[in-house]
Structure formats: C-alpha cells, structure tokens
Amino acid sequence: MNIKFIYENNCIIAVVDGELDHHTGGKVREKLKKEIEKDLASNLIIDCEKLKFMDSSGLGVILGRYKELSAKDCNLILSGLRPNIKKVINLSGVDKIIKCYPDLNSAKSAVKEEY
Amino acid sequence: MELKIPSLSKNESFARVTIASFASQLDPTVEEINDIKTAVSEAVTNAIIHGYENEMGELYISAKITANTVEIKVKDTGRGIEDVEKAREPLFTSKPELERSGMGFTIIENFMDEVEILSKTGSGTQITMRKKIVPSTTEK
Numbered sequence: 493m494n495i496k497f498i499y500e501n502n503c504i505i506a507v508v509d510g511e512l513d514h515h516t517g518g519k520v521r522e523k524l525k526k527e528i529e530k531d532l533a534s535n536l537i538i539d540c541e542k543l544k545f546m547d548s549s550g551l552g553v554i555l556g557r558y559k560e561l562s563a564k565d566c567n568l569i570l571s572g573l574r575p576n577i578k579k580v581i582n583l584s585g586v587d588k589i590i591k592c593y594p595d596l597n598s599a600k601s602a603v604k605e606e607y
Numbered sequence: 608m609e610l611k612i613p614s615l616s617k618n619e620s621f622a623r624v625t626i627a628s629f630a631s632q633l634d635p636t637v638e639e640i641n642d643i644k645t646a647v648s649e650a651v652t653n654a655i656i657h658g659y660e661n662e663m664g665e666l667y668i669s670a671k672i673t674a675n676t677v678e679i680k681v682k683d684t685g686r687g688i689e690d691v692e693k694a695r696e697p698l699f700t701s702k703p704e705l706e707r708s709g710m711g712f713t714i715i716e717n718f719m720d721e722v723e724i725l726s727k728t729g730s731g732t733q734i735t736m737r738k739k740i741v742p743s744t745t746e747k
Contacts, residue, residue: 514656576642
C-alpha cells in the first residue's frame with residue numbers, strides 16, 4: 493500500500509495505490525492525519541484510481557478523516573473509485589455525505605468551481 | 608478446502624485471495640469474485656479485532672462447493688459476540704474508538720446470499736456464508 497501526496501492550488505491530492513483493509517488502514521490513517529494537520533489546504537482529494545480493494549476498515553479510515561476535515565471546515569472528495577469499492581461506499585451511504593467523482597480531473601475541476 | 612492461519616492482520620489479504628481463487632472454479636463474474644473477497648475480508652477482520660482483540664489466536668477458514676454454490680466458514684475461538692442481532696445492525700460497532708465503521712456484517716449480508724452467525728461468549732464465533740454463482744450462458 494502506497495500513498496503519495498501532491499499539493500495543487502488549495503488541494504492536497506492523496507494518491508493511494510494498493511489495498512485498503514484493516515492491515516494497511518493504520519498506516520494510511522496516520523499518513524492522512526499527518527498531512528491534514530499541516531493545515532496547508534482546505535480540500536483533500538483521495539484519488540482511488542489505483543486502489544484495487546477496500547472493505548469496511550477503509551470506510552472507517554475515510555469517515556474518520558471526513559470528521560476531522562469537517563471540524564476544520566475543510567472538504568473531503570473521493571475520485572476514481574473502482575466498481576467493487578463504489579459498491580462498498582454506496583452500501584454504507586458514504587456517497588451521500590462525501591462527493592465522489594469518476595476521475596481525478598473531474599474532482600479537481602469540481603473543487604475549482606464549487607469550493 | 609481448509610486453512611488454519613494465525614490471527615495476524617497481514618493474513619487478511621492472504622485469506623480473501625485464497626478463498627477467491629478457490630471459488631473461481633465456478634467461473635464467477637468479476638463482481639461476484641470481488642463480493643466474495645470483500646465478505647471474507649470482513650469476517651476475518653472481525654475475528655482478529657473482535658474475536659481475539661488483536662491478540663494471537665487461530666483462524667479456521669474452510670470453503671466447499673456444492674452444485675453452483677460456494678460455502679465459506681470463518682471460525683475463531685475468541686471471546687464471542689454478546690448480542691449477535693445487535694452486531695448485525697448497520698453502523699453498530701463495539702469499537703468506535705478504533706474508527707470501525709460498523710458495516711462489516713451489513714457488507715457480508717449484502718454481498719453474499721446466505722449468512723449464519725453462531726457465537727458463544729467465551730468460546731468463539733463461526734460465520735457461514737454462501738453465494739450462488741449463476742452459470743453464464745454466454746462466454747465470459
């Protein structure tokens with residue numbers, strides 16, 4: 493599981509690569525938390541295009557960061573969800589509180605226009 | 608097929624991939640195989656976090672195929688679930704401090720066709736789940 497951060501305009505783009513489960517979740521949580529705590533941008537896009545697998549442990553990590561960002565009046569956006577991950581996201585209703593875009597470019601455009 | 612593996616989080620990936628490979632002999636779709644992987648991952652994670660509370664124990668995982676149905680059992684001999692009905696409720700978690708989403712059983716129930724949970728406090732939990740793989744009439 494790899495996670496790479498790119499700063500662009502008012503966005504932190506977290507590119508996640510691999511599988512997000514209970515085993516990898518702790519590391520991903522810490523890395524995201526550390527980046528959020530820097531307070532360098534008010535939008536976090538988690539780009540999931542290279543994320544092959546995610547279960548409810550991943551949901552916990554995402555919801556935890558959503559709460560942290562909301563408390564700072566910042567936004568969390570997801571992009572590039574594969575069908576198997578989208579199924580988990582939709583079943584949990586997370587898509588009703590966190591905006592999901594088909595790819596990173598559309599997420600970046602939305603941030604520019606809406607936030 | 609039977610597996611006995613230590614309750615280590617690194618084995619979550621091994622368990623779901625192994626069971627998915629076993630189920631692939633029924634020629635499932637990509638969606639069906641992903642459903643099985645996710646359900647197994649949830650059951651194994653539950654055993655590690657809630658059954659053994661991250662302490663060492665053994666996980667017993669078995670799978671068999673009857674006609675077009677794959678049956679998977681995930682068993683631990685950990686602390687057991689006090690209230691199975693409550694545990695099955697969406698968003699219920701006994702460990703919110705660990706950022707658990709409480710969606711594990713809901714995912715298993717939605718992604719598989721049948722789910723049975725047997726649990727006894729102090730003795731452990733066994734989750735049996737079945738999924739019917741509908742044979743494709745066209746080339747996959």
